Amino acid sequence: MGDLFSNFLTGSVPIEAYLGVSLIMFFAGVYGFLSRKSLLMILVSIELMLNAADINFVVFNRYLYPGQMEGFFFTLFGIAIAACETAVAIAIIINIYRNLTSVEVGEIDEMKE
């Protein structure tokens, strides 16, 4: 533990630490996606998963190809897309709420049958 902390201070954090964080974020997202009933929370979970993936991009780029920047760029793409997606999703969710006064996924089944 001390080792990890000193590494953090010196700037050489081991890859497991980053991956550990992203893993926790990702599965938090998965869990949230599966268990939450509110559309908003599902959206948040999706964002979590996306961000976990972004972290992985950056980390792997830094460790595997230190001189190159593709991973960073891809992450920026990911962030941009996540932003757009959130905008669209929130717009849809607001509309659904206006029409159905609810954002619970289990209750939105007007189009079925």
Add this chain to the structure above:
Amino acid sequence: MNFLSIFVLVPALMMMGLYVSKTRKQIQFVTATGASILMILSGVITYMYLSERAAGNMAEMLFTADTVWYAPFNIHYSVGIDGISVAMLLLTSIIVFTGVFASWKIDPLPKEFFLWYCLLSIGVYGFFISTDMFTMFMYYEIALIPMYLLIGVWGSGRKEYGAMKLTLMLMGGSALLLVGILGIYYQSGATSMNILEIAKTTIPIQAQYYLFPLTFMGFGVLGAMFPFHTWSPDGHASAPTAVSMLHAGVLMKLGGYGCFRVAIYLMPQAAHEMSWIFLVLTGISVVYGAFSAIVQTDLKYINAYSSVSHCGLVLFAILMLNQTAMTGAILQMLSHGLMTALFFALIGMIYGRTHTRLITEMSGLMKVLPFLGVSYVIAGLASLGLPSLSGFVAEMTIFVGSFQETDTFHRVLTIVACTSIVITAVYILRVVGKILFGVIQDEHHKHLTDATWFERLSVVTLIIAIFALGSAPFWISNMIGESVLPVVTQLAK
């Protein structure tokens, strides 16, 4: 492109014309013109065919043409006709023509109705001119789909149920057929799906054992073979007049034609060995359909069951595997096509006036509807096989042909099939006696008006065709007889 394709082109042009037409007058003009052109064309093609034969061209198919359509599977658009196709083209043209006039005042959506109607006729015409199995299959499917909409939208009674049942059962048949066709293609090792090419190869007998039943049943469903006939009563009962006419008159013939052209022609060995199974089934169809018709009370059901009986006779005769019986089968297809179309036309016209099809609710109509009444009697007499009308020639050719098979099995079945002439008389005369003769019971029926000019045109055309086929059968039976010959030689191999 060869000029046979004109039979497909004309309905396609009609569809275009219909698309741009706006008023009912224009729609009527387009359909009537198109149907008349088709009539004339089929006359011309008959003449050309006969003169070509007279000039000594003894090729199996005339006017052939071949274009690659989809190279990876060797699918060609290949056309060609022999005497049987010519006869079928004539039949189709007559039915399409009369069908147009029988639905002259169709309501609602006349434009859409005729669009689908033309698509249907494209399918039928295409089927009869194709010699490539896949193209044939494609046209078959083209003919099936419009049926669903035509019945579902313009039908009467339980139309959704009828449409669904008819389409699904026929689709089921065509699924079997597709397997059969692909099986034939791969097993024969031929380089194209052209029937004439495949006929030159020999399909391994082991493969024939399962491909023959598949193809025969696939087409047999369309030919209303027992026990796959139940789409016929329900489907016909709910279909609009012109669709019933075209369906019973022509589409059911696709079944017999296909059995003959694909199942028997390409797999003669299996046909010899397995015909008995289907002979029993079709034999049952013949008698069973007739007996069922006796107790029905709905005019369309009666006619649908009578179609089961008559079409059963077609397949029955094809399975006798000799020239005379097969010629009879084709004649029966023509004859049944004409008279059943006449029946459905008349039933539609009577229904349009009385608003009922139950024979218990009608009587004495001869007095108020003399034209329709007399025509109904003529149709009935044709159906029960009166000489000089078409049914007689066809049935007699079948019976004489079937009798050439000497073993007891065939003998007994033939005699059983013969009994249908009596049973037919029973149900025909029952209907005629109930609805036409006697005294009018229903007050409303006293003020009915007889047929209008377009109805008369439709009915008279069919009656003339029935008379022509029945009184001068020699030329058409010779034309068919020689076209049956290649199949018979194939069977003798």
Add this chain to the structure above:
Amino acid sequence: MQYTLLIVLLPLISFIFLGLMDSKLKPKVAGIIGTSVLGIITALSYTAAFEYFTMHKIAGVYERLIPLHIEWVRFTEFLHIDLGILLDPISIMMLVVITTVSFMVNLYSTSYMHGEKGFQRYFAFLSLFTFSMLGLVIATNIFQMYIFWELVGVSSYLLIGFYYTKPSAVAAAKKAFIVTRFADLGFLVGILFLSFYTKTFDFGILTSGNPNVFASTVGVSFMGLSVMSWAMGLIFIGGAGKSAMFPLQIWLPDAMEGPTPVSALIHAATMVVAGVYLVARLFPVYEVYAPDVLHGIAYIGAFTSLFAAVIACVQTDIKRVLAFSTISQIGFMMVGLGVSGYGAHEGLGYMASMFHLFTHAMFKALLFLGAGSVIHAVHSNEMKDMGGLRKYMPITNYTFLIACLAIAGIYPFSGFFSKDEILAATFEFSPYLGGVMSIIAGLTAFYMFRLYYSIFWGKGHKHAHDHTPHESPLAMSIPLIFLAVVTIFAGFIPFGHFVTSDLANYDIHLDMTVAVMSVSIAIFSIGIATLMYRKESKIPNIMGKTFSHLHKSASNRFYIDEVYIFITKKIIFKNISTPIAWFDKHIIDATMDGFAGVTQWTSVKIKGFQSGQVQQYAYIFLLGTLIIAALVLFV
């Protein structure tokens, strides 16, 4: 003799013309057209008969002429239906009979049917019938005969059902058609058997006596009977249907629902003897290759004859009496053929049968037309409404009496000669059968005079209509008189010079014992009838009571109709068709619906998998991924 074609074609043209024009023509014009066409072809037939019988014979034998012959449709290498005209003594004789009776009936109808609705249609149908019947008798081959056989059946259907608003007429027409159609099934199968083995439909070849034709039938048998017996037996069933032989006679009495002239033409003189004609046409084949069937025909004929004669004694509707007497007389003809052999003297039965056909056609048509005249006058068919009419209708009375004497077999009327020959031939065949036939002849005389006295003698009953009955107009009387004259003199025609089994000349000798016996039986029977029915008498009632059982059964025609109704209604309709329709709906169709149902059920059941809930999908996806990952890692 090409012009014989006209004899057939003219009625056809007349039918088509009258049929198409229908009510556009004035009734009178239609009647004139129909009748004059018949007049022309009658004249043509007489010319043909004269020409044919005066033609030079080859070795004393009449030639078979085929003036016209075309192939109509070809079935196989050997079998093809031809249409043609065959002229030989019997077909010529039939031409004469048919055209004569038909002409008379047409003439009679112009007056009898006057004012009826559908007058034009009636004449169109009469022409159609005449055409079909003529086509039948001149057929060159058995299939042509079958074709016209069906056509006469339809004409008969149309004419019986002429009063189509009357339910009983419609039912009778239907019954007639279906019963004969059933018999035709036998005919058809018989033709198929015969033609399959002989490789021909042609009468000329079949009756040529050439054994090679039948070579392939030798030794072929089925269920203990030779194939020829089957074929000829089945063909006879066809004949039995048209000629109303037991048990297929049921349609004929009902057929009397048609207009009376139609009964005279179709159901007395011409169509009903088609069966006899058929057997006569194929006689050489029956005689050589199926003698057992031929003898069967004799016994069936005799039984039918007896059966019908007994029933005729108690019927009260005058047309039905005549109908049963027709059945009985056709029985006589069948017996004549059945007992006959081939050749000069052996062929006596054949000759007599044809002779009886000829004379019977004339006097039976006369009887029916006479009955029509009576019905016209009193507007009823029932005997109880008649009586004492001789004062009002002298012509009808005398002509009817002549016909009754003829059918009873009194010298010198024509019936005597022909019936006597049949009896003589029968006695030679079997004395027992001869005895039975003589008794039937006696019964015939009895019931005919019962009929005669009930109509024309006795007290005049109160008539349904208040006007007094009167003699019929000229157009009706002329046919009566003409036929009466023929009936008186036809017996003296040397029939054996014209029609014999081997086409050669044969001189008829009256067998005195048979003649004397039959005439005395006839006179005795007439005596009894006179006693019982000339004046009001209690004897018939007493007799009826004494033999009440027999009387009741005979009045109900021995319940044969009930048997048929049982078969058709109970067995075919209730026990075959209804179950089949039920089976179709509830088994076959239900199976098909069942397939659809199973598909639908399955889809409903697996619908849960396709819930549209993304979370559920994701959950399953995750599980799947984990499982696959586990598999990859640990297996």
